[in-house]
Amino acid sequence: MQKQMSEEKEKGLMSMYRETRPRAFVGEKSTTNHLAWSSLVLLLALAFWLMVALSAAENQRYALQIRACQDRVFPTELDMSCLKQVKSRDHWWQHVGHALVHLGR
Template sequence: MNDKEAKLLKMYDGSMPVAEDLFEHSYVNHVGWTLAVLFGGLVIWLAIALVNAENQRNALATGQCADRLFKAEIDQKCLVMVRSRDHWWEHLWYGMTHVRQTALK
């Protein structure tokens, strides 16, 4: 290689791609964000389950779903459709604030 070729290669040396920069690098922590989204979804799912359980518990406690024909029985269709309080957040608040341990017998 002569001097002309060396000067020409040196002139175009900056235009050659760097092998380390050929692929995109993501600086976002995908595992952390995936876990955050999954745990957020789990919290929402558990809150919905708590609202439904508290709605049915309150309906049973206040006697809203008593079977009209058999007094000792419970109307199962009523438990699915009942709204024992005005808003869902009332069920969530009551379920979150009235936690007590009961001993299993």
């Protein structure tokens, strides 16, 4: 009889706690689609990397076109150290914009 009473008290106590408990804890169930967000972050990183590479390639291409890195001693040769650090346009976005508009040239 006493065991049955203590079980009823325990059930009443547990139901009281169950009602105050949040429906889902933060770590219990995730509503975030981690695959989609991870894919988005990877695609944005890839787009950023491609933009940086495109800007560098267009910078060097334009420097070669305007002969900005002509060797002073041998006019038919290129100064490779100049080509690595040349800034043929003022901003990186000018390189990217020109490269995107003039595809295949």
